[in-house]
Amino acid sequence: MADFINWGILGTGSIARTFAKGLSDSRTGRLVAVGSRTRESADRFGEQFSVEKRHGSYEALLADPDVQAVYVSTPHPMHAEWAIKAARAGKHVLCEKPLTIHYPEAMAVAEAARENGVFLMEAFMYRCHPQTAKLVELIHEKAIGDVRIISANFSFQAGFNAESRLFDPALGGGGILDVGCYCTSMARLIAGAATGQPFADPVQVSGAAHLGESGVDEYAVASLKFPGEVVAQLATGVRVNQENSVWIYGTEGRIFVPSPWFCGPTDGAVKLILQRNGEDQKEVVIESDRSLYAYEADAFAEGVRTGQTPHPAMSPEDTLGNMLALDKWRSAIGLKYPQDTMEGQTHTASGERLKPHRGQERMKYGSVQGVEKPVSKIVMGTMLEGAVNPVTAASALFDDFIERGGNCFDTAYIYGGGNSEKIFGNWVEKRGIRDQVVVIAKGAHTPYCTPEWLTKQFMETLDRLRMDFADIYLMHRDNLEVPVGEFVEAMNEHVRAGRMKAFGGSNWSLERVQAANEYAESKGLAGFSAISNNFSLARMVNPIWGGCIAASDPESRAWLTRTQLPNFSWSSQARGFFVRGNPDDRSDGELVHAWYSEENFERKRRAEELARKKGTQPITIAAAYVLHQPFPVHALIGPRTLSEMRTSFEALDVELSPEEARWLNLEA
Ligand SMILES: NC(=O)c1ccc[n+]([C@@H]2O[C@H](COP(=O)([O-])OP(=O)(O)OC[C@H]3O[C@@H](n4cnc5c(N)ncnc54)[C@H](OP(=O)(O)O)[C@@H]3O)[C@@H](O)[C@H]2O)c1
Numbered sequence: 001m002a003d004f005i006n007w008g009i010l011g012t013g014s015i016a017r018t019f020a021k022g023l024s025d026s027r028t029g030r031l032v033a034v035g036s037r038t039r040e041s042a043d044r045f046g047e048q049f050s051v052e053k054r055h056g057s058y059e060a061l062l063a064d065p066d067v068q069a070v071y072v073s074t075p076h077p078m079h080a081e082w083a084i085k086a087a088r089a090g091k092h093v094l095c096e097k098p099l100t101i102h103y104p105e106a107m108a109v110a111e112a113a114r115e116n117g118v119f120l121m122e123a124f125m126y127r128c129h130p131q132t133a134k135l136v137e138l139i140h141e142k143a144i145g146d147v148r149i150i151s152a153n154f155s156f157q158a159g160f161n162a163e164s165r166l167f168d169p170a171l172g173g174g175g176i177l178d179v180g181c182y183c184t185s186m187a188r189l190i191a192g193a194a195t196g197q198p199f200a201d202p203v204q205v206s207g208a209a210h211l212g213e214s215g216v217d218e219y220a221v222a223s224l225k226f227p228g229e230v231v232a233q234l235a236t237g238v239r240v241n242q243e244n245s246v247w248i249y250g251t252e253g254r255i256f257v258p259s260p261w262f263c264g265p266t267d268g269a270v271k272l273i274l275q276r277n278g279e280d281q282k283e284v285v286i287e288s289d290r291s292l293y294a295y296e297a298d299a300f301a302e303g304v305r306t307g308q309t310p311h312p313a314m315s316p317e318d319t320l321g322n323m324l325a326l327d328k329w330r331s332a333i334g335l336k337y338p339q340d341t342m343e344g345q346t347h348t349a350s351g352e353r354l355k356p357h358r359g360q361e362r363m364k365y366g367s368v369q370g371v372e373k374p375v376s377k378i379v380m381g382t383m384l385e386g387a388v389n390p391v392t393a394a395s396a397l398f399d400d401f402i403e404r405g406g407n408c409f410d411t412a413y414i415y416g417g418g419n420s421e422k423i424f425g426n427w428v429e430k431r432g433i434r435d436q437v438v439v440i441a442k443g444a445h446t447p448y449c450t451p452e453w454l455t456k457q458f459m460e461t462l463d464r465l466r467m468d469f470a471d472i473y474l475m476h477r478d479n480l481e482v483p484v485g486e487f488v489e490a491m492n493e494h495v496r497a498g499r500m501k502a503f504g505g506s507n508w509s510l511e512r513v514q515a516a517n518e519y520a521e522s523k524g525l526a527g528f529s530a531i532s533n534n535f536s537l538a539r540m541v542n543p544i545w546g547g548c549i550a551a552s553d554p555e556s557r558a559w560l561t562r563t564q565l566p567n568f569s570w571s572s573q574a575r576g577f578f579v580r581g582n583p584d585d586r587s588d589g590e591l592v593h594a595w596y597s598e599e600n601f602e603r604k605r606r607a608e609e610l611a612r613k614k615g616t617q618p619i620t621i622a623a624a625y626v627l628h629q630p631f632p633v634h635a636l637i638g639p640r641t642l643s644e645m646r647t648s649f650e651a652l653d654v655e656l657s658p659e660e661a662r663w664l665n666l667e668a
Helices: 014-023 039-049 058-062 076-088 103-115 130-140 175-194 292-306 316-333 390-403 415-431 451-465 484-496 510-523 554-563 574-580 589-595 598-614 618-627 642-653 658-664
Strands: 005-010 029-035 053-055 069-072 092-095 120-122 147-155 204-211 217-226 230-237 246-250 253-257 268-276 282-288 378-381 408-410 438-443 470-475 500-506 530-532 567-569 633-637
Touching: 005 014, 005 058, 005 292, 014 029, 014 039, 014 292, 029 039, 029 058, 029 292, 039 053, 053 058, 058 076, 069 076, 076 092, 076 103, 092 103, 092 292, 103 120, 103 316, 103 390, 103 642, 120 292, 120 316, 130 175, 130 253, 130 268, 130 282, 147 175, 175 217, 175 230, 175 316, 204 316, 217 316, 378 390, 378 642, 390 415, 390 642, 415 451, 438 451, 451 470, 451 484, 470 484, 470 530, 484 500, 484 510, 500 510, 510 554, 574 589, 574 598, 574 618, 598 618, 598 658, 618 633, 618 642, 618 658, 633 642
Parallel strands: 005 029, 005 069, 029 053, 069 092, 092 120, 147 230, 378 408, 378 633, 408 438, 438 470, 470 500, 500 530, 530 567, 567 633
Antiparallel strands: 147 246, 204 217, 217 230, 246 253, 253 268, 268 282
16 A cells, blocks of 8 residues: 555535545545635635645645645546646646546646656546456456446436536536446446456447537437447436446356446445356455545555556546547537537647647757748648547647647648648637748649649638748649649749748659759749658658659659758658558558568668667657758658657657668668
8 A cells, every 4th residue: 555645635516525535534645735716615625624724726736745646626627727737736636537528638638647757547436446346357257258248327317507517518518428438438448358458449439319408418328349349338317317337248147237336335345246147146245445435545546656557447548548439429429519619729738828848859940941930840740530529639739749849730721621721720820829830731732733723722721721821832742734834933923922931842753843943043033942752761662642752762862962952751650661560461551552662671670670779669760760861851740649749759869870870771
């Protein structure tokens, strides 16, 4: 057991009271402080629970040096802000469920905890009770054979009250986030145990719901499909009573959990009912010696002590999977909160203004002729169509990118059918940082690659971005039927009108770029300031998409070295070749087609060897290679999660000598 932990409770509502009572029964915790938005409420709470220090603001609680761990018990939408601020204040964080209102914010909280070296746990108290551990043990022992169907319900009937957090969309109301999150977390735990994992994430989520007069899910159901032939059915609600239980059906029997969430009765023995096919049902008795919330505080203390979440309590990875499942469930029933919309992107997850260079990031910058701002060497892609909600994903990812010192974003007319430009433009506007970011706009993709379409699409791009200029405009493709001078003339017109600061071409042959610049020089016009062709350690052996061009061959590299024209390299990490590339695995057709060659596998082998020496990953070595060239390269990245963002940035910390770079590329 851990040494004693000094707790501070943040928020004085109903669950805060329950937790305060539970703490008094824990073996590891003592309540030393409480923080409320009002002094009166802090005092009242302090009186009732004999808390010595009573703070009239949450900030004061976080500044209290006597507090080691903070219990965040506000309504859901405020969890992210106070959990992040607590982590930044160096406090360990136990945060009420759901960790945040949506998955992208949850990623921000998990990163904040990691970055500040504090322990984070989502307060699913039932996960800390011995009943849940016993359940996992029974599944591991195959007490009911192989798990097939999990059925989990958590639902209650509250009287409608538009003001209450249960019904207010702005406070994340409805059943799914309030209690449906227990059902997803249980199904994921059992499906994981069934396949020998700490948890499993569903590969399919569908749902149906009744959205009530305030627009929140008054009751909802979901069907989940997991790897390992396991499925789950979940039911939740805030306006209907159900039998709040869990059934697990397997090939050789079933388990009934009469009190899965509160693990009742409150003290003494708890029972699970096990029925093996063809046998009498058996009671499995679990002794408990503390209250439910005392178990939670003690599991948390163990996590603080060991740095590991004691399974089956909620680890941050488990929480992220659960939050994603909840986003998918809400998406399946069409439930959107104000925080999910473009209009709702008013603030960062922490509620604080963006702080470029939040951590120790060593961003490097280059310059592009015509652009006054320095341009970050790592460039963020803006196509997030794979996300459950690209709007909220964009806010979390772009905020993090800025805080890591990035400032350059790659957009395109065709990304997301125009949605990507709108989402990105909205985010820039909401953050008020237009003067800090370098925006790459792209357009005139085949078959619209003519000067007329270029202008037409570009004007629409500016409209979608809600910007009056792009820092860098790149033609997305070339059209060899159009004399190069016509494109140069069209783009110079936009430069003169102030609508673009610099321009260039993506997937242009270097001969055509050369011709464009010779034309420009002969006419006293601006020429190409940049290109955007693929450049990576692995050589693209076949184009990934029609008309796309790489600049990784020796002639291109010699040309780039001579001209020093910046290249904004897309697929700079060869689309996962350095992670998934394996001559025996041909399951990813695109990867095989574009990157599989003997030479590339040798480059990958060398990247692995160097990665071992330098204590990093092969993909990080591949990214560092791109940034260590005798010509300017900016690497485009497309992380989907904040942990992918973090690892992409690690390339900045890897030093490669020119000899090492040449060796990686089989030149020595
Ligand atoms: N694990 C469990 O068993 C369990 C059970 C119930 C609820 N919960 C979770 O705990 C959280 C709080 O639920 P609750 O039922 O305790 O809520 P509650 O009774 O409404 O209390 C929430 C408290 O948060 C603070 N707060 C801060 N901003 C607020 C705002 N804009 N509106 C209302 N309150 C605000 C208030 O404390 P101050 O006035 O002191 O600042 C308030 O008393 C929810 O996320 C919920 O999911 C967990």
